[in-house]
Amino acid sequence: MRNVRACFASSEGAASVPDARTKVGAMQVKVYITPRQGILDPQGRTVEHALASLGFAGVSDVKIGRYITLNLDAKTTDEARASASKMCEQLLANPNIEDFRFEIEGA
Amino acid sequence: MRWGVIRFPGSLDDLDAIYGLRDVMGQDVQPLWHKDEQLHGVECVLLPGGFSYGDHLRCGAVARFSPIMKSVGKFAADGGLVIGICNGFQILTEAHLLPGALTRNRTLSFVCERVHLRVENAKTPFTCTSRPGDILTLPIKHGEGCYVAPESELLQMEERGQIILRYVDAKGDATDAANPNGSMRSIAGVCNDRFNVFGMMPHPEHAVEANLFGADGRKIFESIIAFQSVPEHRGQLRVEA
Numbered sequence: 001m002r003n004v005r006a007c008f009a010s011s012e013g014a015a016s017v018p019d020a021r022t023k024v025g026a027m028q029v030k031v032y033i034t035p036r037q038g039i040l041d042p043q044g045r046t047v048e049h050a051l052a053s054l055g056f057a058g059v060s061d062v063k064i065g066r067y068i069t070l071n072l073d074a075k076t077t078d079e080a081r082a083s084a085s086k087m088c089e090q091l092l093a094n095p096n097i098e099d100f101r102f103e104i105e106g107a
Numbered sequence: 108m109r110w111g112v113i114r115f116p117g118s119l120d121d122l123d124a125i126y127g128l129r130d131v132m133g134q135d136v137q138p139l140w141h142k143d144e145q146l147h148g149v150e151c152v153l154l155p156g157g158f159s160y161g162d163h164l165r166c167g168a169v170a171r172f173s174p175i176m177k178s179v180g181k182f183a184a185d186g187g188l189v190i191g192i193c194n195g196f197q198i199l200t201e202a203h204l205l206p207g208a209l210t211r212n213r214t215l216s217f218v219c220e221r222v223h224l225r226v227e228n229a230k231t232p233f234t235c236t237s238r239p240g241d242i243l244t245l246p247i248k249h250g251e252g253c254y255v256a257p258e259s260e261l262l263q264m265e266e267r268g269q270i271i272l273r274y275v276d277a278k279g280d281a282t283d284a285a286n287p288n289g290s291m292r293s294i295a296g297v298c299n300d301r302f303n304v305f306g307m308m309p310h311p312e313h314a315v316e317a318n319l320f321g322a323d324g325r326k327i328f329e330s331i332i333a334f335q336s337v338p339e340h341r342g343q344l345r346v347e348a
Contacts, residue, residue, distance in 0.1 A: 039255055040213060091164070
């Protein structure tokens with residue numbers, strides 16, 4: 001499920017002086033957290049009912065989660081991936097009730 | 108008996124807990140600041156209700172990393188008594204000191220009412236002055252009190268007697284209508300598998316005086332005091348389900 005995209009955009013040419021604002025090796029991590037399958041999601045259910053009452057037919061299994069972005073200094077995408085995985089397990093998601101996946105993009 | 112009441116940024120019910128224990132029940136209470144790593148020789152640690160760290164990310168998820176929680180984890184590992192009420196319960200689940208998790212109420216509404224609770228296991232330090240099946244009436248006030256855990260874990264908890272309190276109606280039946288937040292199996296309070304860490308969503312500290320909406324909350328605190336007054340129990344856990 002983990003979609004890792006590493007696109008180091010460097011169209012400026014190798015000799016360009018690094019800009020202090022864009023750290024070398026900074027990557028953006030996008031974390032998607034959703035209620036775990038089988039765990040009641042009352043927000044999702046309420047929105048599902050609201051969509052039905054608005055006339056949107058055929059809507060089912062609405063899940064409402066959380067989207068987190070963060071910048072991370074890392075040498076490689078593997079390092080970033082390992083670090084992001086630990087962050088999710090230890091703090092960003094509660095593995096008891098939530099599933100998570102993340103994407104990593106070069107800054 | 109010496110109690111420690113932790114104050115996190117955003118704790119609300121620490122003062123009621125201190126009032127109930129110290130002023131009403133004559134206990135020795137040590138307030139504990141969350142950045143303090145010392146527990147100052149307390150015999151029971153109480154994590155109060157409130158909105159620690161503004162409930163950011165998830166309720167209790169950030170408070171779990173407060174410096175004092177390392178000491179609480181060690182204290183619990185050594186058999187020390189820990190009780191978490193409401194947000195304190197949420198913090199204990201996030202800290203993995205208690206199983207399961209607390210999620211949004213199924214109605215999505217904050218609930219603030221008095222509920223009936225049935226004592227399911229009276230052989231714990233937190234319920235030993237009650238009998239199984241006794242009904243306690245206590246206030247609840249929370250938005251995230253829906254207890255969830257994997258079905259396999261719930262089965263194990265039932266077998267071991269870790270489900271301590273259930274939401275019931277006035278007759279003592281755990282009906283769906285009497286379940287205020289959608290908790291699985293109407294669970295209102297649970298223990299760890301060693302029975303020295305306890306979490307409950309209802310508020311015993313708000314019910315310690317008969318003329319102020321009942322005194323059933325005292326039964327929880329009196330149990331802890333009775334348990335701790337037995338010399339063999341001090342510092343070491345002996346009660347089993």
